[in-house]
Amino acid sequence: MNEPDVIQLDVDPVRFGQSFVGSEAFKSLFQEGMELIEETAAYLDGPGREESRNLPRQASLVYASESMRLTTRLMQVASWLLLQRAVAEGEISSDQAQTEKNRVRLNAHDTATTMAEYEALPVRLRELIGLATRLHARILHLERLISEGGSAPRLSAPNPVATQLGMLQRAFGATE
Numbered sequence: 657m658n659e660p661d662v663i664q665l666d667v668d669p670v671r672f673g674q675s676f677v678g679s680e681a682f683k684s685l686f687q688e689g690m691e692l693i694e695e696t697a698a699y700l701d702g703p704g705r706e707e708s709r710n711l712p713r714q715a716s717l718v719y720a721s722e723s724m725r726l727t728t729r730l731m732q733v734a735s736w737l738l739l740q741r742a743v744a745e746g747e748i749s750s751d752q753a754q755t756e757k758n759r760v761r762l763n764a765h766d767t768a769t770t771m772a773e774y775e776a777l778p779v780r781l782r783e784l785i786g787l788a789t790r791l792h793a794r795i796l797h798l799e800r801l802i803s804e805g806g807s808a809p810r811l812s813a814p815n816p817v818a819t820q821l822g823m824l825q826r827a828f829g830a831t832e
Contacts, residue, residue, distance in 0.1 A: 676798065677744040685798075689737045689791060693730050696784050700727070707778040715776040718769055722777060725767065726785055729792050732762050736795050740802075762796055 676682055700723055708719045739753045748756075767774075774782065 676802070677740045682740065682744065685794070686737050686741060689733050689795075692784075692787055692791060693734055696726060696730055696788065699780055699784060704778065704781060707781070711776070711778075715773070718773045719777055719781065722767070722769060722774075722781065722785060726781075726788055729788050733788070733792055733795055736762060736799065757799075762792075762799055 704723070708716055708723075711719055736757070739748075739756055742748045743750055743753045777785075
């Protein structure tokens with residue numbers, strides 16, 4: 657009887673992060689990020705400024721606070737995207753990029769804004785906040801994948817099924 661094909665767990669895994677920054681998916685993400693930054697800047701400098709003037713005082717303060725959070729989040733996104741592109745194009749090394757990343761940390765952003773205050777904001781600002789938050793979350797996830805890819809591979813745990821089968825064979829004697 658032939659032994660079944662076995663998946664080898666000790667083979668080096670493909671490092672997602674190392675290959676991602678040179679991929680079409682990264683180029684698409686980069687384009688998406690830069691377009692969102694441009695859209696946000698155009699909105700905040702144009703229609704958003706006018707809309708904020710028409711808000712009640714409390715809503716105007718919330719608008720100012722949320723627009724600052726939005727621009728901070730997008731600055732972090734831009735920094736990360738530009739660093740990754742520089743690494744992909746060979747302009748800087750991965751170590752140099754890590755040093756730069758340590759200066760501008762990608763953080764999850766909390767908000768003190770209540771749901772009622774948020775709903776009082778202009779619709780377009782809320783849309784931009786949602787888009788930026790989702791993009792930021794994707795980049796945080798990618799950063800974790802890239803960072804984990806640079807670390808030493810974890811020793812794989814023994815296959816639990818093989819362990820149990822081995823125990824059964826020892827208990828009842830191997831019969832082949």
